[in-house]
Amino acid sequence: MNKIIVAVTLLVILAAVNWAIWDKEGHLAEGEVMYFELAPVDPRSLMQGDYMALNFALSNRIQSTLHQSRAGGDILKARNGYVVVRLDEKRIAHFQRLDNGDPLSENERRLGYRLRNGQVRFATNAFFFQEEEAERYESARYGQFRVNTDGEPLLVSLHNEALKSLSP
Incomplete structure (x- = not known):
């Protein structure tokens, strides 16, 4: 009986992992392309290899707007939200407003963000690369x-700056 429980548990775990991979692959293949302006910092971590800590201009703008709208409020509370951005002709996302449920115009998109420890985060706050590729x-x-x-x-x-990929 224990072997059956272990086998079923293993199959459920493998199915969940494979579904998550399939979902992310579809997201990467079919998602709409947008560019976010960076405000990067380049620390080094000997334990994790080389990486660039990322901060986005859009994150700073959201954070500033949240602070203004919550004067004296608890901004450090973990929460999720949405922001409305406008895409320009190069598909660069520009802050429009915090989402309030209003309909979007043709060149506007709704993006999710996370607020953690008072910092606005999108998908990641770091970009890892191979050693000696920092330049x-x-x-x-x-x-x-x-x-x-x-x-x-x-x-x-x-x-x-010209939107040319820096990947090898």
């Missing part, structure tokens, strides 16, 4: 994201 990413100015229909962004790559 390649020094000119990073934008992150390319794929955004699904639920407004969830996934970071795909880093790009320079």
Whole structure:
């Protein structure tokens, strides 16, 4: 009986992992392309290899708006929310407003964000790369994201000022 329980549990775990992988692959393949302007920092972590800590101009704008709208409120409370961005002709996302449920215009999109420890976060706050490739990413100015229909962004790559990919 114990062997059956272990086998069923293992199959359920494998199915869940494979479904999550399939879901993310679909998100990367079919998500809408958007660029977020970066405000990067380049720390080093000997335990994790080389990486670039990422901060987005959009995150800063959301955080500023939240602070203004919650004067004296508890901004450190963990919560999720949505922001409305406008896509320009290059598909760069620009802050419009915090989502209030109003209908979106043709060039507006709704994006999800997370508020953790007073910081606005999107899909990630770090971009990892192979050792000794830091120079390649020094000119990073934008992150390319794929955004699904639920407004969830996934970071795909880093790009320079001309939106040219910095990936090898």
